[in-house]
Amino acid sequence: MSSNKTTKKNPVSDRELAFREMNRVLRPRGFGLVTLPFRIINEGDFNRFYSGLENLGFEVLSFSGFYKGPENSAFKVYLVGLRKQGEPKKEALAPEVLSWKMDSKPNKKSSSKKKKKQVIDDRPPIKQEFVTQFYPTKTKKSLEQCIKEAL
Secondary structure (H helix, E strand, O other), X not given: OOOOOOOOOOOOOHHHHHHHHHHHHOOOOOEEEEEEEHHHOXXXXXXXHXXXXXXXXXXXXXXXXXXXXXXXXXXXXXXXXXXXXXXXXXXXXXXXXHOOHHHOOOOOOOOOOOOOOOOOOOOOOOOOOOOXXXXXXXXXXXXXXXXXXXX
């Protein structure tokens, strides 16, 4: 878990620090995997995010993308595969480079005091499950197959 907020005192975000630390501990040409809940990032964030990762010394591997579990599973995740290419190219990145859908501020709508807030959450309960096989949403290949093809 990391935030993307910066302050005058600390111009580097927690998120950027986490990726810099990942770069520091990986051997040259070493691999890393990062997973994010599927609701916090969307495809419109990829170009900016991948560019930021490249500036932090990583190559984004081709199997990166959205993955889901077997047919009857509610498991969904965004996975990015990284390979260390070298040291970070920049001292600090602009905060928006590593920002995702979840970081955008929602539009504040005026609300009426007369409107009652919904007390009962209408979302169905999430069944906890242990998922060992998950697949890219586009190709339906196993993660192992995707990694072998990328290397």
